[in-house]
Structures are given as structure tokens and as C-alpha cells.
Amino acid sequence: MEQQEWAQVVGAATRAPSIHNTQPWRFTATTDQLDVFLDPARALPVLDPTGRQQVISCGIAVEFAVVAFAAAGWLSEVELLPDDDGDHLGTLRLIGRIEATEEDRALASAIEQRHTVRDPFQPRDVPSALLDRLQAEAGAFGVWFKPVTRSEEEVATVFLVDRAEEMEQQDPAYLAELQSWLRTDPAAVDGVPVEAVPSADPHQRPSNWTIRDFVVGTREHGGTGRTADPDAPPPDVERPTVVLVGSDGDDRYAWLQAGRALGRMLLLATSAGVAASPLTQALDWPATRTRLRSRLSLVGHPQMLLRMGYPQEGAVIASSGRRPVAEVLAPAPAG
Ligand SMILES: Cc1cc2nc3c(=O)[nH]c(=O)nc-3n(C[C@H](O)[C@H](O)[C@H](O)COP(=O)(O)O)c2cc1C
Incomplete structure (x- = not known):
């Protein structure tokens, strides 16, 4: 070549x-x-x-x-x-x-x-035919793919994501590391650009899923209310499709296969107009990751939790730099 x-x-x-x-x-x-x-x-x-x-x-x-x-x-x-x-x-x-x-x-x-699209998605379901296709692609790599659809599974997963996010926000070492990968310079070649992450408190967002908070040290955490003004009409709550991707093993080989499956899934979804954002807080920590396995009776190891949906019409999607x-x-x- x-x-x-x-x-x-x-x-x-x-x-x-x-x-x-x-x-x-x-x-x-x-x-x-x-x-x-x-x-x-x-x-x-x-x-x-x-x-x-x-x-x-x-x-x-x-x-x-x-x-x-x-x-x-x-x-x-x-x-x-x-x-x-x-x-x-x-x-x-x-x-x-x-x-x-x-x-x-x-x-x-x-x-x-x-x-990665972190803003709320349109209230439109990801077609089941696409999810079936993604599942088949994952299977070809020996990777499992599980939409989180049953309400008790959703409640347990949402709870563990929230719990992990709360633990992270109280961990100065985690926050310092996150801060070192945040970028304000639009020409940055690595790290997460501030324009790519919502600046609003993820807890105030009209969604049952708490996205990772990248804004370090500028607001009080721990709020549970999802709306800022208690008298305001409740906003439409986003209900994205959320899928868990995992593998039987939990070693470098299994991680690479999970990554390969994800790569193919993300590209297939993109070509069908569907965007995604990972919500991996609950998988970051052994305690919440293990609890996720037991609460959802998973056989094997969760490797990725992915929120999927259609971006809002005309949304400006920030791109992140590359070396x-x-x-x-x-x-x-x-x-
Ligand atoms: C293994 C993995 C875990 C990730 N976890 C999160 C996450 O918890 N929250 C989030 O908003 N983005 C997460 N991301 C997305 C990255 O922040 C994103 O891919 C990176 O900033 C590059 O941006 P791009 O995907 O738009 O190219 C994750 C990505 C990978 C590959």
C-alpha cells in the first residue's frame, strides 16, 4: 500500500x-x-x-x-x-x-x-430492525447486545449510573484527571472540547438518564429535581434507546472484540441517521459494575452502556479534535 x-x-x-x-x-x-x-x-x-x-x-x-x-x-x-x-x-x-x-x-x-451526541434526542424510537442488525453484528464478534427495555432493569441501571456519577463527583482524583482532559481551545488535538458537552447540570436535564458531567467544580451536585423551576410545566422527558454491550470474558481480548463490535455498530447506526453517546459511569467502578451484573442477571461482563437516538433537526454537533x-x-x- x-x-x-x-x-x-x-x-x-x-x-x-x-x-x-x-x-x-x-x-x-x-x-x-x-x-x-x-x-x-x-x-x-x-x-x-x-x-x-x-x-x-x-x-x-x-x-x-x-x-x-x-x-x-x-x-x-x-x-x-x-x-x-x-x-x-x-x-x-x-x-x-x-x-x-x-x-x-x-x-x-x-x-x-x-x-458522540450528548444532547437530548428526538422522541422517536430507534427501529427494531436496526437494533436487530446491531445485535447480529455484535454477535459476529462474540459480543452480546442487550437493549435495556424492561422497566425494572431500566430503574436499576439508571440508579447505578446515578450512584456512580455521584461517587465520581465526590472523588477529587477523578475530577482532577477529568479536568486534565477537558479542552477550551477549539484547535486542541485531543481531549473533550467544552463545546461538545452540555454545560447544564445533567440532573436538571429532562431525561431519566444522567449523562457524564464534564463541568468540573463549578456547581453544587446531588440535586435530584430534574426541572429548575417547580412551577414550570414538565418538559418532555427524553426516552432514548439504551443498550448494554458486553462479553463473556473480561480480558484484553474480550475488550478488543467488544471495541470492534462497537465500532461496526456505531458506523451502521450513523449511516442510518442514529447517533449515540456512551454512559459508562456505572461501568467505571468495580462496585457498580458488579451490581449491574447481578441486578440485570447478566451472564458475562458489561463493557459499554450506550444511549441511542435521532439528533434534533438542525442540531449543531461539535466535533472533537484528533492528533x-x-x-x-x-x-x-x-x-
Ligand atoms: C470506552 C468509552 C467510554 C466513553 N464514556 C463516555 C461517557 O461516559 N460519557 C460521555 O459523554 N462520553 C463517553 N465517551 C465518548 C468520548 O468522550 C468521545 O468518544 C470522545 O470525546 C471523542 O468524541 P467523538 O466520539 O465525538 O469523536 C466514551 C467513549 C468510549 C470509547
Whole structure:
């Protein structure tokens, strides 16, 4: 593959969503092989001490690269954890030329169109045919996909997300780490831009789901009321589709597979006009993650909680920065 094509594929891979937009990856390339590594220098020791969410993020990047290869007419083969170096997460080998299908091209253009959308969605259900398709895609990676639909499951999950968010807001180390990944400069190449996160208190939002609060230290927490003015008519409460994605195992291999499944799901959803935002607070902490497993009688390990829906018409969706390809891609060392 030519130098310029590599830059395009790696550029597509780096469009992957990542926890706090840490982009915890680096790549090396030869003529017919791309290798993906976890970059420990970009770790989140408080939020993600095992690296689970960062490895999931890298799994998404692996799948975005597979999609970009296919759109460029290359069939690739993925080997996860190819050697004893635990940070060497995957090898993608080009194994032949293919004719890109319409779906390959649609998924590749969804890479550019996809953004995490945290604003309330339209009151419109995500079609069950799309959810069935996402479930089938996840299954192909050995990953399970479970819409949270039964009311007692929803109540338990909402409670645990709230509980985890409250714990996080009381944890100075968590807040300091979050703050270090918030960006006010629109030209920032990593981290979460302030324009991409709602500035209002998530507890006041007309939704039963508490999104992660990225505004550090400027307001009182712990309010339970969802409306600011008690005399105001109740706003329409957002009822997004929420899905849990998980795996039987809970090691790097399982995290990478969960990431790959998520990558494909997010692109399929985007190409159908459906946006998503992760709500991973309850999965951040062993205590709430374990309780989620038992309250929902999950077989295996939840890896991602995703809120999905249609963005409001005409909504301006902020995009977050990415490090330039030259910063993350190096030629493979000789030998
Ligand atoms: C494993 C993982 C966990 C995430 N958790 C959250 C979360 O709890 N709340 C949230 O608002 N965004 C979450 N995100 C979204 C990231 O903040 C987002 O992907 C990143 O800022 C880049 O923005 P983009 O997705 O719009 O490209 C998560 C992303 C990943 C991959």
C-alpha cells in the first residue's frame, strides 16, 4: 500500500471514539501490514486503572481501519494480541484486493459523520430492525447486545449510573484527571472540547438518564429535581434507546472484540441517521459494575452502556479534535 493510502487508513482509525478522547493508540506500518499498540503514556490511572476502556477504544480504531481498508478495495485479516507484548493489540494484514460494496463505502463515510451526541434526542424510537442488525453484528464478534427495555432493569441501571456519577463527583482524583482532559481551545488535538458537552447540570436535564458531567467544580451536585423551576410545566422527558454491550470474558481480548463490535455498530447506526453517546459511569467502578451484573442477571461482563437516538433537526454537533497521523504512525522497525 502506498504511503498516502496508509495515512488515509490511519486517519480513519483515529476518528474512533475513545474514553475522554485520550486516543490511546499508536500505529506502525509496512507495505502490507498495520500494527496497533496501546500507548501507555495516555493512560487514565484513576478512571481506567486496568486500561479496559482504553483497550475498547483501540478495538474501535482497529475496526475503523478494517472498514477504511475495505472501502479502499483491500480485504484485511485481523489478529488480536499477536505476541507476548500485551500492548501490541492487533495486526491487520492486507490479504487481497476486493471490490468495495455500497455498504463498505457507506460505513467508511460514516467514520467522518459520526460524533458522540450528548444532547437530548428526538422522541422517536430507534427501529427494531436496526437494533436487530446491531445485535447480529455484535454477535459476529462474540459480543452480546442487550437493549435495556424492561422497566425494572431500566430503574436499576439508571440508579447505578446515578450512584456512580455521584461517587465520581465526590472523588477529587477523578475530577482532577477529568479536568486534565477537558479542552477550551477549539484547535486542541485531543481531549473533550467544552463545546461538545452540555454545560447544564445533567440532573436538571429532562431525561431519566444522567449523562457524564464534564463541568468540573463549578456547581453544587446531588440535586435530584430534574426541572429548575417547580412551577414550570414538565418538559418532555427524553426516552432514548439504551443498550448494554458486553462479553463473556473480561480480558484484553474480550475488550478488543467488544471495541470492534462497537465500532461496526456505531458506523451502521450513523449511516442510518442514529447517533449515540456512551454512559459508562456505572461501568467505571468495580462496585457498580458488579451490581449491574447481578441486578440485570447478566451472564458475562458489561463493557459499554450506550444511549441511542435521532439528533434534533438542525442540531449543531461539535466535533472533537484528533492528533495528526504523523504523530501516531511510524514505519515498522526493520527486522
Ligand atoms: C470506552 C468509552 C467510554 C466513553 N464514556 C463516555 C461517557 O461516559 N460519557 C460521555 O459523554 N462520553 C463517553 N465517551 C465518548 C468520548 O468522550 C468521545 O468518544 C470522545 O470525546 C471523542 O468524541 P467523538 O466520539 O465525538 O469523536 C466514551 C467513549 C468510549 C470509547
